[in-house]
Amino acid sequence: xxxxxxxxxxxxxxxxxxxxxxxxxxxxxxxxxxxxxxxxxxxxxxxxxxxxxxxxxxxxxxxxxxxxxxxxxxxxxxxxxxxxxxxxxxxxxxxxxxxxxxxxxxxxxxxxxxxxxxxxxxxxxxxxxxxxxxxxxxxxxxxxxxxxxxxxxxxxxxxxxxxxxxxxxxxxxxxxxxxxxxxxxxxxxxxxxxxxxxxxxxxxxxxxxxxxxxxxxxxxxxxxxxxxxxxxxxxxxxxxxxxxxxxxxxxxxxxxxxxxxxxxxxxxxxxxxxxxxxxxxxxxxxxxxxxxxxxxxxxxxxxxxxxxxxxxxxxxxxxxxxxxxxxxxxxxxxxxxxxxxxxxxxxxxxxxxx
Amino acid sequence: xxxxxxxxxxxxxxxxxxxxxxxxxxxxxxxxxxxxxxxxxxxxxxxxxxxxxxxxxxxxxxxxxxxxxxxxxxxxxxxxxxxxxxxxxxxxxxxxxxxxxxxxxxxxxxxxxxxxxxxxxxxxxxxxxxxxxxxxxxxxxxxxxxxxxxxxxxxxxxxxxxxxxxxxxxxxxxxxxxxxxxxxxxxxxxxxxxxxxxxxxxxxxxxxxxxxxxxxxxxxxxxxxxxxxxxxxxxxxxxxxxxxxxxxxxxxxxxxxxxxx
Numbered sequence: 001x002x003x004x005x006x007x008x009x010x011x012x013x014x015x016x017x018x019x020x021x022x023x024x025x026x027x028x029x030x031x032x033x034x035x036x037x038x039x040x041x042x043x044x045x046x047x048x049x050x051x052x053x054x055x056x057x058x059x060x061x062x063x064x065x066x067x068x069x070x071x072x073x074x075x076x077x078x079x080x081x082x083x084x085x086x087x088x089x090x091x092x093x094x095x096x097x098x099x100x101x102x103x104x105x106x107x108x109x110x111x112x113x114x115x116x117x118x119x120x121x122x123x124x125x126x127x128x129x130x131x132x133x134x135x136x137x138x139x140x141x142x143x144x145x146x147x148x149x150x151x152x153x154x155x156x157x158x159x160x161x162x163x164x165x166x167x168x169x170x171x172x173x174x175x176x177x178x179x180x181x182x183x184x185x186x187x188x189x190x191x192x193x194x195x196x197x198x199x200x201x202x203x204x205x206x207x208x209x210x211x212x213x214x215x216x217x218x219x220x221x222x223x224x225x226x227x228x229x230x231x232x233x234x235x236x237x238x239x240x241x242x243x244x245x246x247x248x249x250x251x252x253x254x255x256x257x258x259x260x261x262x263x264x265x266x267x268x269x270x271x272x273x274x275x276x277x278x279x280x281x282x283x284x285x286x287x288x289x290x291x292x293x294x295x296x297x298x299x300x301x302x303x304x305x306x307x308x309x310x311x312x313x314x315x316x317x318x319x320x321x322x323x324x325x326x327x328x329x330x331x332x333x334x335x336x337x338x339x340x341x342x343x344x345x346x347x348x349x350x351x352x353x354x
Numbered sequence: 355x356x357x358x359x360x361x362x363x364x365x366x367x368x369x370x371x372x373x374x375x376x377x378x379x380x381x382x383x384x385x386x387x388x389x390x391x392x393x394x395x396x397x398x399x400x401x402x403x404x405x406x407x408x409x410x411x412x413x414x415x416x417x418x419x420x421x422x423x424x425x426x427x428x429x430x431x432x433x434x435x436x437x438x439x440x441x442x443x444x445x446x447x448x449x450x451x452x453x454x455x456x457x458x459x460x461x462x463x464x465x466x467x468x469x470x471x472x473x474x475x476x477x478x479x480x481x482x483x484x485x486x487x488x489x490x491x492x493x494x495x496x497x498x499x500x501x502x503x504x505x506x507x508x509x510x511x512x513x514x515x516x517x518x519x520x521x522x523x524x525x526x527x528x529x530x531x532x533x534x535x536x537x538x539x540x541x542x543x544x545x546x547x548x549x550x551x552x553x554x555x556x557x558x559x560x561x562x563x564x565x566x567x568x569x570x571x572x573x574x575x576x577x578x579x580x581x582x583x584x585x586x587x588x589x590x591x592x593x594x595x596x597x598x599x600x601x602x603x604x605x606x607x608x609x610x611x612x613x614x615x
Contacts (some may be wrong), residue, residue: 054516074519085510089519091535100531101521145517152521 003066005030005052005188006156011060013046013212020046022212024060031186033179035199038209039235045160046211048192052158053077064155080149080187084161087143088133094144095120097128102150119147122181139170146178157182157189163198174201196236200224208232221323227280232354233279240280240322241353243297246270254278257317259297264348277353284349285324287313287335293344301339315343375590394584403570404585411559411567412413414483418490419545422498422535425491427541428431430502431533434511450498451492451529459489464561482562489558498544505540506533539604546596553592554606 015296021043036044036051049055053074054315059072062167069077080101088097098119103111120126123143133141142162149157159178163171182189192265195197199206200220208215208231209222216223216232227233230241244254244261249272252263256278270276289296302321303314310325311334322343328334335341385393398404433444451459463485467475475481484528511533518528552566559566571589573581 008493033561052516054519074516075522075524078522079520081520083513085513087510087513089514089517089532089536090509091532100518100523103521104527121437148517148521297369 001314004028005065006031007061007063008047009061009063011050011057012049013043013050013055014058017277019058020212021050021057024212026207026214026217028188028190030188033182033189033191033202033204035203035206036209036226037190037193037195037199037236038215039194041188042209043212044192044194044209048158048190049154051190052079052081054321064137070324077159078152079156080143080152080154081158081320082142082149082162084164086133086138086145086165088141088145088148089131092132093129094125094131094133097133097144098129098151100148105152105208105237107254116153119151120151122184123177132234137170138166139174142166142174143177146181150181150187155188157187158189159189161192161194163195164317171198178202191268200236206236207237210235227279227351229352230277230279235350238282238323240320242278242280242317242320242322244276244278246272246274246276248272251311257297257299257320261295261297261347261350263350263352265350265352268352279351279353280322280345280349282322282324285345287315287324287326287342288342288344290293290344293346295347295350296342296344298340298342301335301337301341304334304337306334315341317343343354366441370580373597378583382580382587385580390417394580395588398574398581398584398588407565407570408553409551410565412489412549414487414566415549418487418494418552419423421487422491422494422544422548423541426495426498426502426544427534427537428529430499430506431529433505434506435515445499445503452496456489456555457561459492460558460561462490465466476562482564486562486564488571489562490548490552490555492554493558494544494548495578497547497551500541500548501540502537505537509533509536539600539606541602542603550593550596553587596598 006026006028008024008026008028011021011024012019024043024047026034027143030041036047038044040121046055050057053069053076059071061068063069064077064079066127073346074211088094092232095116099116102115107115116129116336117126120129123146125140125143125147128136128144131143142165146162148155162178163175164334166174170208170292177196191199191202200223203220203341205217207217210229210231216228217257221232223232225238227236227239233239234241241257246257246267247253247260249267249270250252252265252267255261255266267276288292297317298315299315299322301313303312304310305330311328312323312325313335314321314323324343380390383390383392384396385397409447429444430511433441464476465471465487466479467473469477475485514536515528518532523531554568554571555566556568558574560569560572567589571582571585576587
């Protein structure tokens with residue numbers, strides 16, 4: 001395997017007694033799109049600012065393209081950054097904003113003008129070069145900010161919640177656009193977001209952050225389907241968390257409600273009588289017995305919500321309950337609250353949380 | 355009824371402020387017996403002393419403005435960016451010239467920088483001019499600082515700075531190409547107030563014995579009848595002209611983009 005393009009090694013950041021980033025390490029390949037995903041205060045923006053050079057780490061190092069940049073100032077790192085608030089220079093036109101970095105770098109005028117035109121084409125705003133930022137919509141401003149960040153061909157592109165200030169429709173179209181541009185230019189990108197849908201849809205890999213640490217690093221598929229902790233499982237997607245009591249560690253049998261399920265996953269050395277936290281995605285559960293699903297548990301319908309094409313059903317299993325969605329079938333009325341039922345799933349989908 | 359009292363208050367204010375000005379203007383036009391004329395103005399404008407002192411004060415004002423901009427813009431910017439906790443203290447310091455009389459400041463200067471001191475600035479014309487310029491800068495500091503600080507409040511200083519840094523800009527580029535152009539209207543407001551202060555200032559210029567416009571107005575007022583009134587009208591016209599310029603210039607201010615927050 002080749003050396004990583006961006007290497008973050010054992011970074012720690014503390015403000016007085018408060019440590020906001022704890023021993024964070026990450027390797028990012030050239031051209032990779034990595035998202036830092038986590039709730040507010042998890043340290044994701046601080047980590048991004050450390051890569052940008054706006055924050056100095058208390059310990060650890062940041063290496064970009066084989067060069068240790070930990071002690072370099074932000075303007076010496078050759079990074080491009082896009083901010084949540086766009087941060088376009090109000091006194092400059094769109095063209096001047098995009099060309100600012102090129103001018104600072106001393107790029108000849110003709111070359112800079114050609115690059116600005118190229119970037120305007122790339123963001124599909126070729127006719128807006130002479131407009132001022134205040135004459136643009138939020139989505140247009142963010143595209144200009146993206147073009148400005150990439151005009152100087154930075155080594156790493158850093159995106160700090162760039163879609164958070166936009167309305168839902170623009171957000172979806174712009175995230176596709178950002179990903180397409182990033183792929184076209186092959187630029188190594190770090191994207192900070194608290195929106196799991198953005199992270200899942202855009203990233204090559206996701207770093208789920210919690211309490212200043214990387215809780216799990218993996219592809220969107222791995223993060224969603226194989227969460228390694230209760231936090232990741234709960235933060236990414238909707239999750240049913242159940243308590244299970246180990247009945248036979250040798251076979252992996254666990255009691256949930258009144259039924260036993262034989263786990264496929266290791267019980268991590270749990271002994272008989274131990275209680276485990278188990279997770280099950282709603283889409284992994286079916287109402288009633290279904291072919292190909294090797295596990296089932298009896299329960300009682302506790303809640304039914306009719307949502308049009310989908311019916312959300314909540315089933316009580318002893319002291320726990322699980323939610324699942326079924327498609328609306330006009331030929332079949334929805335289940336009734338209080339009805340006895342059975343849920344079935346593949347035991348491989350039942351995850352043990354740490 | 356409320357409107358009546360509002361109009362009455364306005365009329366009272368107008369009489370209080372405008373009537374003396376009208377009286378003074380009318381008096382300045384009565385130099386020629388029996389008719390209104392601009393004789394007093396012609397005489398003032400033709401006086402070589404007027405031209406000399408006015409030019410001196412305008413040049414001093416420009417130098418003071420330049421020094422003020424170089425001192426205040428980076429200071430206010432840095433305080434906003436890196437030392438926000440110091441803001442109340444800096445504001446207090448910039449307010450001091452309003453409570454310390456100019457005569458105290460200039461006596462302090464003379465005592466500290468006289469010809470027998472360790473830095474004998476009053477021993478040369480250049481040195482005395484420099485002292486006067488520092489004095490003017492001190493007097494205009496409250497207005498200049500507040501104007502610039504208000505201008506900085508209208509932009510997202512830290513994010514714009516970080517955006518410029520990420521694009522490779524150093525501090526001088528950030529200050530000259532991003533911050534200053536975006537607070538230019540505020541700087542110009544401070545600059546015009548400084549111009550008005552310098553043109554009318556008497557105490558410092560008189561005690562440092564420099565040929566400024568303020569002492570000239572006082573001298574003229576002590577010896578002539580109609581010319582001081584004409585001079586006062588001219589001084590008012592200059593001040594109001596400056597205010598009109600602030601209004602015009604502010605129309606060309608860079609507009610802040612739509613704030614996403």
